[in-house]
Amino acid sequence: MADDPQSTDVPGTAPPRKRHRIRRFFLGIDAFVDTALWKSGSVLRRVLEGYDAFLRRFRAKGIWRVLTELSSDGLTYGLAGFIVVLAFAQPAFEATRYADWKTTDDFAVTFLDRFGNEIGRRGIVLNDSVPLEEIPDSLVKATLATEDRRFFLHFGIDFLGTFRAMVENARAGGVVQGGSTLTQQLAKNLFLTNERSLSRKIKEAYLALWLEANLTKQEILKLYLDRAYMGGGVFGVTAAAKFYFNKNVRELTLAESAMLAGLYKAPTKYAPHINLPAARARANEVLTNMVQASFLTEGQVIGARRNPALAVDRSQEQLPEYFLDWALEEVKKLARRFPALARDRIVTVRTTLDPALQHQADLAVETVLRENGKLRDAREAALVSMVPDGAVVAMVGGSSYGESQFNRAVNALRQPGSSFKPFVYMTAFMNGYNQTSIVPDRPLHIGNWSPRNYGRSYRGPVTLRTALTKSINTIPVRLSLDFGREKIIETAYKMGVTHELENSVSLPIGSSEVTVIDMASCYSVFANGGYKATAYGILEITNSAGEVLYRREHDEPEAKRVLPEDKVFEINDILVNVVEAGTARRARLDGVVAAGKTGTTNAYRDAWFIGYTGNFTTAVWFGNDDFTSTRRVTGGSLPAMTWQKYMAYAHNGIELARMPGVEAENLPRLASSAPAKLVAKDAEAPQPRVLKRRTQDLLLRIGKDLRLLLEQTNAKAETGPAPTDYAAAQ
Template identity: 85%
Template sequence: MASDPHSEEDGAKPRPKQRYRIRRFFLSIDALVDTGLWRAWSVIRRSWEIYDGFLRRFRAKGIWRALAELSSDALTYGVIGIVIVLAFAQPAFEATRYADWKTTDDFAVTFLDRFGKEIGRRGIVLNDSVPLEEIPDSLVKATLATEDRRFFLHFGIDFVGTFRAMVENARAGGVVQGGSTLTQQLAKNLFLTNERSLSRKIKEAYLALWLEANLSKQEILKLYLDRAYMGGGVFGVTAAAEFYFNKNVRELTLAESAMLAGLYKAPTKYAPHINLPAARARANEVLTNMVQADLLTEGQVIGARRNPALAVDRSQEQLPEYFLDWALDEVKKLARRNPALARDRIVTVRTTLDPALQRQADQAVSSVLRENGKLRDANSAALVAMIPDGAVVAMVGGSNYGESQFNRAVNALRQPGSSFKPFVYMTAFMNGYSADSIVPDRPFCLGNWCPRNYTRSYRGAVTLKLALTKSINTIPVRLAQAFGREKIIETAYAMGLTHELENSVSLPIGSSEVSVIDMASSYSTFANGGYKAKSYAILDVVNSDGEVLYHREKDEPPAKRVLPEDKVFEMNDILVNVVEAGTGRRARIDGVVAGGKTGTTNAYRDAWFVGYTGNFTGAVWFGNDDFTSTRRVTGGSLPAMAWQRFMAYAHNGIELVSMPGVDAENLPRLASPARQPLAATNVVAIQPRVLNRRTQALLLEIGEELRELSGQQDTANLPGTTSTDLAAAQ
């Protein structure tokens, strides 16, 4: 029987009728797409013809044409500007993603120095016990009149107030009014730093809008009053009322409210416990602002003018503000990996700070700036000093904490110049070179870039020791070409640099930016013989119940060796020669072996000296906050002078630790067997900076004996205690 061609056994292929339907289906889809595209194109073409016809009929002339073109250009560039500004502002919104952004700084920390004496407090515990309704009306009015008179009228950014401030500043020929609203200032206090930059202002503006959208005006005002820095290490008007007037904030008078409101602008400059006349003058300006803002009449403020506020006498020594800010950040970092500390927010922290060294660091930097700053066009500086294991004993983050809380020692990034070269030479030593290796110093170029020496001259064939001593620029660039810049970056990271280094041809002569504290940590690797010295501030953390939550000696691993000992010895010999016979001669200390390296960047924008002894390492930077050039300030001038003044004091009366790999007897200046550590000119040693181990052990034994004796005396004085009982106890 013949098989049916359309039977189901042969049904692998569709029947003719099915194939016809499938073809019709796909043809209909194709027709639909073609028709849709044709109609869409017709609509677009017709719309364009209508638009073109309108433009042909539109003939603006004269002033109207100019206005139309200006408006068109303004709209175009405005949209582009908004997109660019929004892109810059995106990182700022990362901080708002945390649900507890209002309480990110809720640690209450009491800081002690290395000897156990209180040096300050940090942290903000949000306190709602004094609601906004109970804060004196005079303080609220003084704040608004001084900081933001249109606070309840704007939406976070006050264009009217900004324009008025620009006019007043132009009229006065300087900055006499600020354009930031109270909301913008709160955004800075909550999420940003005090860095003066365009990107920060952009972030601040967007965050101000975000705060206005998420909080009421009353909530913003209350947060501002709680979070504003008021000088003296205190934050918020409640703490400031207690600190300056020993009063509850509810009890403030008009004169006291005006004095507190005057602190927002410059807390340290106008702090009444530091400069009472300046504080009273500023309070008088606040009273005038209240009258001009129609919040009070002249008759209502006359009593406050005649009877200005009198602050509590707190003439104690200046607090190490920059160090305390950094130490608080270190406590927060520690809390992220210490569950016990993360749970207990009220703690006492013993730090590495030495108060005497901190005072000398402040004095060394301020005196050099005072004597040379105006003459050399340098207005800012930073210093970090540490023991070679990384324990920071002194920190100067700027010339005036009241004017700027931005910590230039920790947060600022600057080009190190030639002070970066030891990383290059250490990499060379670990790749077959030695201090006696010969490398030619002669002109050469890499593409369009030709490195030149500071003297614009060349020495021919030189040893690496001479090249680093004289800070020749061509040699480190040649070395980097020989073994690769990647190895230099690897060495720098291993020694302690933490910020990203740009792998550019100018990297070997210090074009990539670093921080002052990282440079001090890295050079400490030379001072301690090759071990990594990560900077740290915390020795012990104890909670409110006396329980030890952290003890560095027990909870941290031992230091890791990162450099070969023999190569460190070789580097130390060269860097000591830099101080003795090279660019760092101003850093010499009588009776002390010191090594270090100067650094100066293009156009004299940054000047560095990073140096060390067997006892301490110090990094010093001088320059300007706005990146303008100084008047030929080099690393061997102001930075070396400040370093020397600090180190000469620090080494008075202490047990000197030898420099690894350096024999002091081979140095002509220090070869005398009878040499003693001498004081710098006009500097008198008050106390040893670091006690040796035998002295520490002896003092601990004496302390234990005194505590036991005190306990026995207390027992003897108890009612009913007899001499027999005391003898039995003994």
């Protein structure tokens, strides 16, 4: 029976009957699926046929069909677009997650100079300082008539107003009306920047809707009035009323309210302390807007037209605007580190600013630009001066704060040119070289690039001292090939460069961009003997109750050494020679040891001089905002001249500090000079050109006491010293 198939089973296979049952099972599943799909299709077909039959009753024809199709497609694409732009807007909503978003970075700051005298104010007035109901009705109406007449009718985005603005702009062939609502402007002020981009407008629109959903109209209006920038470095209508009219905001007249409302569009252009005729013309437009919006009648505004507002004359005031802007940012940074400061936002800040030096810095930049700027095609300049530990005593961020609030001393990134070379030589000194080391100055090719010297000539073998003094280009590039550009970058970061440096072959001759304030900080490391000198402007912060929230000498660690002292001595010796016999001879100071380095970039786009003494480090830059070339302005010309004008004044009547590693007696020109401090005991020695600042302060105090005495006695008094603590002023 071995041939009987019923009696044999192949191992690993199912018996025939079992296979048959499995086959029938799967055939049943297949039949079920087929039947279900057929029935579902039939049901769906009947539903669609019924739906189509139903729609035939409402079938549109002609123009109605076109409108229907367009509306349908518009809704479809609109929904898709809504989802896309919502995705782009998500980063903006991150800012709304903070519980204190209404008060984030909202400081009301009174700034004092290093001597304790008020020099200006910054920040916005807090939300509850003046209730909305106490703000004049004329100011509220002027704001709404000018910025958003339909404010109480829309929900954050005014589609009708936007369409009207588009039509008016098309008629005028340019932008004459804005489409942003007051809520959108507030969203920008609270959460966004002033960049002009589509992504910002998307974020602005969504945040406006979010604000409308979370705040009342009155709260939005109040926040806007407190947050809007009003020019002159002030924010909010309360601060603006005080700044422009020396009034409490509650006391504003209709003419004054119209002038303030005119500032929203262009605070700098229409600021009355800068251009009063333009401010009055703009205020007249605001009055017209109020009439057109039916808020007032022509008869009610005629008095304001005939008697326009008169702003406080601030033409003689030279506030350190650029410094105050920077100092406010420094306060905000400290608030993130010190919780007590973050909680109390009405503060008084004593800064490092020296008003006499600031005035001279402004004067030096203004004078050189006025005398040479137009002739040499140089329209902008920046200056930062600090003591060697990093305390900023003067700052100039541009030719005119009224025309541009952009701080070129802090925020502008420009190529430093040859002023970057000291970083290369310091790195060389820390890697086995010294100033007597000889390196050949000859043509050098790195791929398709070849560094060229200023005169297109080569000197052959030269010492590093000569190479840096004469600002030879091939030498620092050749040095970088020896020890690597990474080490140069590391040195620059250690010394104080904060912006990322590009590791390119031209890095050693200053192709990577830096800021003026960073260069001043870096050169201060040379001036103080090798210690980190991060720029700072805040000495002490107190709250409205007089409690000290921050004091630098207690709350900041001691500066760390970042460069070897002996190497600093070497670099100082060479950079003194740059001023005495090199490219910066125009920066010489009579009787004062000065060191520094010039810098000029390709096509004369940037010109630098960064110099220092034992007392001060000052960095000066000249150029143009649009990166156009100047007319052969080099670091040894206008920057060195400006530096010399400023530093000559700064060293009058002060005790001269010794520059690390440099002896004045070893410099023939200085040894033959007669510095006022070194020969003070000589009765025939020349007197300083200006009085000491302490003497000036003392005389001012005497004058105040005398005036008070004259007022009290109401009689003529013989001039004499008032009762003053002279010992404290010595």
